[in-house]
Amino acid sequence: MKMRKCLICERGNLIKVVDIVLEIEGSLFIVKGDKCNNCNEEFPYEEETRRVMDSQIRQR
Numbered sequence: 001m002k003m004r005k006c007l008i009c010e011r012g013n014l015i016k017v018v019d020i021v022l023e024i025e026g027s028l029f030i031v032k033g034d035k036c037n038n039c040n041e042e043f044p045y046e047e048e049t050r051r052v053m054d055s056q057i058r059q060r
């Protein structure tokens with residue numbers, strides 16, 4: 001698999017991580033995504049973010 005470059009610093013590579021902390025409406029969620037090995041910017045996968053959002057909506 002080809003390494004993807006970070007969009008923020010354009011120097012680091014994105015590595016797969018499984019412990020990105022997302023805070024949505026005061027609740028914390030652990031999601032999968034990519035993380036830059038240079039600037040440490042985290043990019044949660046869109047489908048993961050959506051899954052969390054959906055579960056939040058369903059709880060209302």
Ligand SMILES: [Zn+2]
Nearest residue numbers: 006009036039
């Ligand atoms: Zn970066």
